[in-house]
Amino acid sequence: MRFILLPLMLVSALAQAEPLTLGVVLDQNESISDTRTNQRYRAFARDVERAVGQPVRMQYYTRGFSAIKHARDGTLDMVFGPAQVIANIGKFKFQPILKSGEMTAAAFVAGPAYKGQLAARSGARLGVPDYESLMGGMARSEINSRGLSKHDFSEIKFHRMAEAPLFGLKLGRYDLAVASAEEAKAWTASNGGRIVFTTAAVPLRALSVQPERVNAGMQQKLAAGLAKNNSLQLALAGASKADFKSVASMLNTTPTALPGARVVSAAETQALMAQGVPVYDVRVGEEYAEAHIPGAISVPYKEGSAKEVGFDAADDQFALNRLPKDKNAPFIMYCDGTICWKSYKSAVMAIQAGWKNVYWFRGGLPEWKEAGMPVIARKE
Numbered sequence: 001m002r003f004i005l006l007p008l009m010l011v012s013a014l015a016q017a018e019p020l021t022l023g024v025v026l027d028q029n030e031s032i033s034d035t036r037t038n039q040r041y042r043a044f045a046r047d048v049e050r051a052v053g054q055p056v057r058m059q060y061y062t063r064g065f066s067a068i069k070h071a072r073d074g075t076l077d078m079v080f081g082p083a084q085v086i087a088n089i090g091k092f093k094f095q096p097i098l099k100s101g102e103m104t105a106a107a108f109v110a111g112p113a114y115k116g117q118l119a120a121r122s123g124a125r126l127g128v129p130d131y132e133s134l135m136g137g138m139a140r141s142e143i144n145s146r147g148l149s150k151h152d153f154s155e156i157k158f159h160r161m162a163e164a165p166l167f168g169l170k171l172g173r174y175d176l177a178v179a180s181a182e183e184a185k186a187w188t189a190s191n192g193g194r195i196v197f198t199t200a201a202v203p204l205r206a207l208s209v210q211p212e213r214v215n216a217g218m219q220q221k222l223a224a225g226l227a228k229n230n231s232l233q234l235a236l237a238g239a240s241k242a243d244f245k246s247v248a249s250m251l252n253t254t255p256t257a258l259p260g261a262r263v264v265s266a267a268e269t270q271a272l273m274a275q276g277v278p279v280y281d282v283r284v285g286e287e288y289a290e291a292h293i294p295g296a297i298s299v300p301y302k303e304g305s306a307k308e309v310g311f312d313a314a315d316d317q318f319a320l321n322r323l324p325k326d327k328n329a330p331f332i333m334y335c336d337g338t339i340c341w342k343s344y345k346s347a348v349m350a351i352q353a354g355w356k357n358v359y360w361f362r363g364g365l366p367e368w369k370e371a372g373m374p375v376i377a378r379k380e
Contacts, residue, residue, distance in 0.1 A: 019055040020213065022048055025067045025081030028133045028162045032060050043231030048078065051225035052218045064088075064132045077213045082134045083202040087247040095211050097223045099203040099243055101235035106138035106199045107184035109166065112192035114175040120148060125155045127165030127174040135162070138199045139178040140308065147255040149310030169193070202247045206239055254344045254362060255309060260351035261358040266371040269293075269332055269361045277359070278324065279332040282342045291377040293334070293368055297322070301335070301342040311345060318346050320353050330357035337366035 022045055030037050041058065049056040059076070061067040064085045070076050071089040079089055086096055108118050116122045129135040136158060143149075150156055157174075159165055165177035166187050179187065181198050188195060207226070209219060227236045257263060264272065273279055273295060281292050282301040292298070302317035324331055333350070335343040347360045361367075369375060 019057045020048075020052065020077040021075065022056050022058045023061055023067045023070060023076040023079040023081070024058055025061045025064050025079065025085050027082070028130055028135075028160075032062065040232060044080070047226060047230050048222065051222045052214065053221070054218075071210075074210075076210070078207065078209045080205065080207045082205060083244065083247045084134050084137045086203075086206040086208045087244040089208055090241055090244060093210060093212070094208040095219075096206050096208045096239040096241060096244055097219050098226055098236045099206040099239035101237055102204045103201040104134070104204045105181040105201040106135045106142070106178055107181045108139070108142070108196040108198075109169060109177050109179060109184045109187060110194050110196050111169045111172065111175055111177075113172070114193075116175065118142070118146065118148070118176065118196050120146075120152050122152055123154045124175040125173070126153050126157070127168045127177040128156065128158050129162045129165060129178060130160050131158045133162070134202070134204075135178055135180060138202075141253055142197065142199060144255055144308055145253050147257055147259075147309060149308065151310055203239070203243065205234065206244070207236075253338050254341055256362070258344065258347055258351075258360050261347050261360045263362050264332065264359050266361070266363060266367045266373055269334070269359070269368070270373060272330070272332060272359060277330045277332060279334060279361070280323070280346070281335070281365075282318070282333060282346045283335045283340070283365075287336065289378055291365065291375050293365065294374055294376050296334070299323075299346075301346045303342055303345065305345070307341045311341075311348075313345070313349055313352075316345060316349075318349055320349060323350060323355065327354045328356050330359060331355075332359040332361050334361035334364040334368075337364040338362055340364060 024041050026032065026037070041060070045056050045058045061081070064081065067076070067079060067081060067085055068088045071079055071094060072092045079085060079094065090096070110116070114124065116124055128139050165174065166179050166183065168174045169177040170191055176196065184195050187193070209222070211219070214222070223238055227238070230236065269279065279293060279296045280299050281288050281296040282299055284300050285298060288298040299319055299322045305311040305313065305315035333343040333347045343360060343362070343364060347358050350358050
């Protein structure tokens with residue numbers, strides 16, 4: 001099991017109240033078994049308890065994906081964790097209310113002997129922090145956004161220890177390593193080499209709540225109380241979903257181009273549809289029923305593969321026989337925006353199967369809505 005349940009001592013005044021569950025996603029350098037870490041977060045949970053006026057129980061997570069799953073399933077009422085977790089649970093109605101003043105960014109560092117870049121067919125040996133960590137997530141996103149896959153590297157290795165990639169770079173084990181921008185700057189100053197690329201900065205940690213269970217009044221007290229003083233001794237400021245919109249996009253973004261297909265905008269999609277070009281909605285059936293582009297044909301893409309350029313199509317299912325029989329006929333693929341990989345993957349599968357005129361509406365339904373285009377929505 002990836003978490004530990006820690007019931008907190010409740011004062012008698014709170015004994016009859018329904019407990020709220022706080023999920024704490026540990027940093028890559030923190031350990032459940034460390035006494036000091038336990039003391040700090042127990043004290044933080046008591047801070048939360050005092051602020052909301054209800055008992056709070058805490059669950060530790062060492063893997064961000066587990067916390068995201070439990071947020072989706074309704075197990076958690078509040079989550080304190082790194083930016084990538086906060087960004088992802090926004091899909092499940094969680095609302096960020098506090099963020100750390102400290103920001104961080106991921107940097108790709110080249111060893112002194114490596115003269116290449118982060119580019120196609122580089123053949124570089126790349127060391128990366130843990131796959132689920134913030135640094136690992138931002139590194140994967142940058143690789144994906146450049147249209148690169150594992151085949152462009154001779155090796156990509158993820159490490160549970162955050163310092164391992166730079167250590168490997170120093171030993172000559174890697175050509176490129178990923179670290180925080182601060183660590184990268186210090187490392188190059190001491191060891192030579194260079195910083196090849198640095199991502200945009202994001203909040204280091206944040207607190208997000210489920211508004212249906214943590215009401216507006218409780219949110220205000222929580223934000224005011226923890227911003228004024230907290231046992232983690234963090235400088236915290238008010239936050240909103242807007243603070244994490246770029247984080248969500250950065251961590252999950254699809255490539256900006258697709259060889260063999262043409263990327264189109266909402267306006268171009270509308271113009272093509274007016275010419276009779278069919279459009280396929282490859283989201284799950286429930287999402288299609290909730291809202292879709294008028295005239296779109298639902299052909300769900302069942303996704304089991306990793307969200308990356310070099311995904312393994314054998315792990316997925318898609319009914320290619322639902323596409324036009326004429327492989328020269330044009331058609332459009334879309335799903336749920338730039339962070340949704342289903343339209344990208346379905347377009348790749350179609351191209352590989354021989355279709356010649358594939359249009360990829362990368363912005364999908366969110367861009368369509370933002371452009372003020374009509375939508376068929378489920379009636380309440």
